[in-house]
Amino acid sequence: MSGKRRASASVTIIDIAREAGVSKSTVSLVLKGSSLVADDTRDRVSKAMAKLGYVYNRGAANLRGAQSSIVGMVINDLANPFFAELAIGIERVLRTSGYIPFIANTAESVVRQAEVVRSMREHGASGIILCPALETEGREVNDLLDLGMPLILAIRRVPGARTSLVASDNTAGAARITSHLISLGHRRIAFLGGMEPMAVRKDRIAGFTRALEEAGMHVDPALMLESMPSKDGGFTAMSNLLARREWPTAVVCFNDVVAIGAMLAMGRKGVVAGRDMAITGFDDTAEARQVSPPLTTIAVDAGDLGERAAQMLLRQIASGSRAQETYIGEARLVVRESCCPPPRERKIS
């Protein structure tokens, strides 16, 4: 009647204290690896734990005082390989630091994002890495911060948010790839993809604009096209563009995923990337290498950014500091085969 406990769990430090013939305080000290415990005692306790199949109950531990070793990882689109790589980077440093991540995929929904963040707080996450959903507002982010929750924004900055940020150098990257197209001889260059309110898009457009102006050109509003930052978005936007009478000779896409969708639309119309029209991506995901033709793009190393974000969060948790740090990762131009000079130039040369 008394042995009727669940087969699992239920071995507590009391059981192992009894088995080892010590008090539970001593067991607790062994658990923490305290140097106060005599080697001999420690041994007896360790043996008892092994014998009884003891499993440490972190929930109970956290309740009394210790920090939880859980952090939340909130991803806007895990189906995008770029964010999957980011998540892997985060998980890698977390695990090696003894932390374990909750994960949630918001699929760009701010509603889910709010639910999920609340749930993570309830479960005792001691910090959160947030890749914000598209319409996230500065206020939401600041509210969390005001609650004292360590929080790192990753990849996408949120205007008005006072959080720390880990992102890539969007402006420099976009400028770099635009200059590359200009040096190839392009004069009519479109910018395709991303939605107008997205801060990342603003940054990339800033770089795009800067490169044009440095070459004595200016932005043509007719060549700035919005789309969801997805394959479908890129497909639709490019289809629309190709339905026009006049085409640009080159297209700077918001990111790789958009570019790949756009290339699909080009394929449908018999337009060959790298021969009839130049096209570029951003992110350098594995897919960028695999499409045909391979995509000229900007490499940003998602895995590394994930690691940086996790390190920054862990530092803030440990120090208690909520200072607003920023890490901007390098954006390298990677030239592959998706770009060509504009058609006319080619005829001449």
Added chain:
Amino acid sequence: MSGKRRASASVTIIDIAREAGVSKSTVSLVLKGSSLVADDTRDRVSKAMAKLGYVYNRGAANLRGAQSSIVGMVINDLANPFFAELAIGIERVLRTSGYIPFIANTAESVVRQAEVVRSMREHGASGIILCPALETEGREVNDLLDLGMPLILAIRRVPGARTSLVASDNTAGAARITSHLISLGHRRIAFLGGMEPMAVRKDRIAGFTRALEEAGMHVDPALMLESMPSKDGGFTAMSNLLARREWPTAVVCFNDVVAIGAMLAMGRKGVVAGRDMAITGFDDTAEARQVSPPLTTIAVDAGDLGERAAQMLLRQIASGSRAQETYIGEARLVVRESCCPPPRERKIS
């Protein structure tokens, strides 16, 4: 001096009981949505919670009795889009059921897998969905089961394990795609990729063998090539194959990732898939559609398998049953452009 608590957390049911002028038992009842509480009381309590910014502490709740609403999700290779889709499917049903997943990427390391599973137990996961790392043994899995941990194996079965399983119909899928190649006229068909001990590979080879034998052919051991189930693995194995004097006319690859790696190797040698050699995948990841030529493959719907696995786990947690269930998802043939008849036949026709 007494107001010196952390700005975060620290609002407890006691605080809100005081604010609402009730006992903490009543607050607890409101929290559980009990119908025993008078509407009026419930209102006062709810208002107090809103006013004080109360956050439910699930850790404390679990300690006393309630089941934790955490489950672990252990993935062997999150960088593989197939497993990313699976993870998204799992997360989707978990979240809508009020659960939240821990995630870990083992990167095929059984050592990490063991660490991670232990950590999840310590953190109070009430069940685990495991995509086992390559060298996982039945014993490890059974040990967990014996501890009373609800556990679902996903995608890869583990010989000797007595767990429930959600996977796709590997044998039927492989038979189907092999028959397709035979109907195209192929007689020298290789099987490329996966490592010999992998149960999934054994199943697919069984299907491959069955299709050959039904056509009156038999397996040629010289045409069975191992590789890691990754892009690099496929690349290396195909490079070796192409270094031989005699080539097969068609290659059944272990999965899409291997096939895409193999196609890269073919490209290097100027061998065109779908013209000089037929090649197939397995999984139907998004990439299979994007490579050039698009890959003939077996669609298994990773997202759906993820949802099934999560549903099965939740059912087992709720019912307390550790019955050994199995769900085998359909494996549909998807014909694209990576397959052609064998060269000689084409000359004739």
Added chain:
DNA sequence: CTGAAAGCGCTTACAG
């Protein structure tokens, strides 16, 4: 319909 008491498994001062 509401309250007082005990207890979940740990950690944290405080003694000794």
Added chain:
DNA sequence: CTGAAAGCGCTTACAG
């Protein structure tokens, strides 16, 4: 170096 006691924030019988 080790132990006894209080407490973390909840839930769960048990009264009333």
